[in-house]
Amino acid sequence: MTASRVTATYRIETAYPLQDAAESMAGEQSTGTFVRLPGETDELRERCGARIERLTELDTVAAPSLPGAGLPKGAGPNPVYRRAEVVLSWSLENFGTSLPNLVATVAGNLYELRAFSGMRLIDIGLPAEFANAYGGPKFGIAGTRRLTGVEGRPVIGTIVKPSVGMGPEATAALVDTLAEAGIDFIKDDELQADGPHCPFEARVRAVMAVVNRHADRTGKKVMFAFNITGDLDEMRRRHDLVLGLGGTCVMASLNSVGLVGMIELGRFTQLPIHAHRNGWGYLSREPSLGWSYVAWQKLWRLAGADHMHVNGLQNKFCEPDDSVIASAKACLTPMFADKPCIAMPVFSSGQSAKQPPATYAALGSADLIFAAGGGIMAHPDGPAAGLMSLRQSWEAAMEGVPLADYASSRPALARALETYGG
Structure with missing residues (x-):
């Protein structure tokens, strides 16, 4: 044979x-x-x-x-x-x-x-x-949609900013504001882990108290991706704390925990894994050296990543738009006939209400997490209006309506386009 x-x-x-x-x-x-x-x-x-x-x-x-x-x-x-x-x-x-x-x-x-x-x-x-x-993603797109309650459109999220410097209570207060606005998804910044100014356990307890309170009132539980990056025992303990307090997602920095760390976390976890690619540039920025994301992401999907960062269109980094879309399409492409191992691509980096039409046109799918920091928090009318502008932009994109036309009767979107361009 x-x-x-x-x-x-x-x-x-x-x-x-x-x-x-x-x-x-x-x-x-x-x-x-x-x-x-x-x-x-x-x-x-x-x-x-x-x-x-x-x-x-x-x-x-x-x-x-x-x-x-x-x-x-x-x-x-x-x-x-x-x-x-x-x-x-x-x-x-x-x-x-x-x-x-x-x-x-x-x-x-x-x-x-x-x-x-x-x-x-x-x-x-x-x-x-x-x-x-290998197990591959335990939750992927379907599980993420079930846990967030979002169907038929992208999961819209944000990143806790400032990246570091806020303590547990300040972080929880920000989550309170975002949950009140109706956010689907929030993540720790990859720089925020378990420092003395914002200890992991205190942050999880403070944030989950807010998330659970809003869920009890509205029936919608915000998915918060807590950064559990650490050694294997630390990640297991942190995962169990999040799970025990009712959390619905954990995050790990792929290049920090390594392939074996991700494999073991994938085997252990009972929650979706939000896989952050920070450090990707040193593997890819020189075009004559390193890896293509198309090859690299297959390893992490097999290991158990449910969400994979792919950058975003018109991003603040050096990656061109066609590369971003190729990466996202790769995450959505089945790996095996009987086991697709599909991960949900995560668009981030300088995203706002101006990018959804081009993103949807190029990707041809709404199966993604669209994460905007300043695109929500810096909206001149506040985070609720920032979130609304993203939803309205995605509505326009998916309905095939020009963004300017859609914004003419939607103040949150119009103000976002004035603020961020487009």
Whole structure:
């Protein structure tokens, strides 16, 4: 019986012949090293060696994109650096259904090979065995909608700001204001965890007292994503506190807790996991290095992330809009035929009432969390009007009505557009 295979797609740049460069990748990440080994039989190479499934030349450049790259013998004073797309595959027998060991294979030492002046992981293809080995999102879109009571439109939320500096009671007072306005979702900033000025337990107790009081009165429970980022025992204790007080979401910083931390949290949690990608820029900002979000987010979805941050259109960071939409679409794309592992994309970063029409037109779905900080809190008529302006903007987007026309009879939206542009 033929073993299942994992595939990985890369964009590479090299001054070496492309076939030689691709073979060095395959050898380094499977059976080979810089010389042929005594035990490296043809049978072993056939069974366990990485295969070059496809090699497509793209273009050339005159200078290397990254430092430290070597040159082949006879390259001359003006070498040409070729770019190509390479698809490699590995037998699942090499590492089994282990996400940490998968990462060591598809994103390991090959980034350091001297033959390359560019190396970026674009996508990963995983066989169905991974779906059986990992739980994936326990709540995802359907569970998030059930817990928030929001159907037929995006879940509209915000972030506690200032990011740090407020104590538990001040945080709870802000939540009181937002809950009164009818917010669906609130999250801790990723910088707020368990500092002495705002201890985690005191913050959770103060916030949940407010959330539960509003829920008892209105029947709507605001979903608050408490930042439980920490070591494994800390995250478990914090999760249990949130759960015991009636909370409906926890948050973890992916690059801080790591893949194993997220896997263990995913296995343990009884609440949705709001997965924050802070630090993503160091994995992605250099276009010749790192990861594509399309590949990266698959690991975290399998590990158990229910919500995945994707940035936002016209954001305050460096990511272009087409990249943001590609990331969001990736989160909504099923991973396996029998186990979709779909996560809810989270749009944030400088969002306000001006972005929903373009967001909806590009994504073609309302299955998202739309989180705005200043877009709600800085509305000139207050947070309730800020929240109303976002809902009205999304109504216009989903009904196909131009934003200016929709705003003509809706003061909250009109004031938002005056304030934020658009």
